Amino acid sequence: MASTWILRTFGVLVVMACSVDAQLSTRFYNTRCPNVTARVGEIIRGHIRRDRTMAPALLRLHFHDCFVRGCDASVLLNNPSGGRGEKEATGNKFSIRGFEIIDDVKAKIEAMCPGVVSCADILALSARDAMRAFGGIDWAVPLGRRDGTITSAAEANRDLPPPFANFNTLSAIFRRKGLSVKDMVILSGAHTVGLTRCASMQTRLYNFSPTSPTDPSIDPAFAASLKRECKRGDNNTLIRNDPTKPTDTWDPNYYSNVLRSKSLFISDDAMKRSPEARKIVLTQNQPGSPFSKEFARAVEKMGRIGVLTGRQGQIRQRCSRGN
Ligand code: HEM
């Protein structure tokens, strides 16, 4: 009886979750602003040509948008009156980048199609186009998201995964967003690219525990090389998420690093700490890795989290504030 009830309730929830995003479509702007995808692509290619490191930054911005109040561009809003916005949250402050690029794209798209294209769609498209220009990865971006008007640091502190989280905490955070363990392991593979401030490494390298100042689960030679790049107390130096390869490229190397204990965060190491997750890591690390194909599927799914559609929300004129 109980299990039938659980099955039925869960089934209803799944149907509800699906009906919310049923309206996203890659053709959404075909009549409303026919050239928007081409134009966003062109603008973003210009930015990535000038600074290639902004591509991973925009992917992270999209992730942090989607995990807090859904993909509604809430991460782009400046502080609400009398409160602190998502930009002030621990996981964003000092480390989230790319706002100027989104503002630039939005201004140019507004000039072309005033009041038509949401900041949430512009962010989703920009992340994809940036990584497409970066090279090695591409995915589909169904459109039709609308913009929220609320941003809260407290909610972001609750919903963004911290780098010191263990497997159970991480999988619970992803599950709350409708994402599976597999989605989590695949999406974490984004840490094959991009940058980290040494601030995020301080505890693991120098303050791990009274008996072991350095996290013993890091490969010792790797820990030593990290310490050369990130001195004690250095919060500002930027290092690559994957320092084991000569250039920042998209590939499945993240999973090799996880298995060899050469990843930066406890959250990365956690990906091999459950039998289910470890199996997925091993599969990504095989020759002919399905990683990029799996990532395309998972990031498109991430882009559907909690979206506002139809008459919900608004189309912001400026991404940094509600209308
Ligand atoms: C599993 C939980 C995750 C945790 C705990 C986590 C944590 C972090 C942290 C601490 C940084 C470095 C920030 C800094 O100090 O500068 C970072 C960077 C990054 N993360 Fe994650 N992350 C997670 C999942 C993801 C996911 C799902 C994506 C995308 C799909 C992603 C994409 C990135 C990218 C691209 C960067 C580099 C950003 C840049 O170059 O500016 N991360 N992450």
Ligand SMILES: *[C@@H]1O[C@H](CO)[C@@H](O)[C@H](O)[C@H]1NC(C)=O
């Ligand atoms: C669409 O945008 C692209 C890129 O900006 C541009 O090259 C092309 O001429 C535009 N097409 C139309 C019909 O405006």
Ligand SMILES: *[C@@H]1O[C@H](CO)[C@@H](O)[C@H](O)[C@H]1NC(C)=O
């Ligand atoms: C680095 O950041 C930590 C945590 O915010 C802070 O306690 C510490 O004083 C900072 N170190 C320096 C040198 O600014």
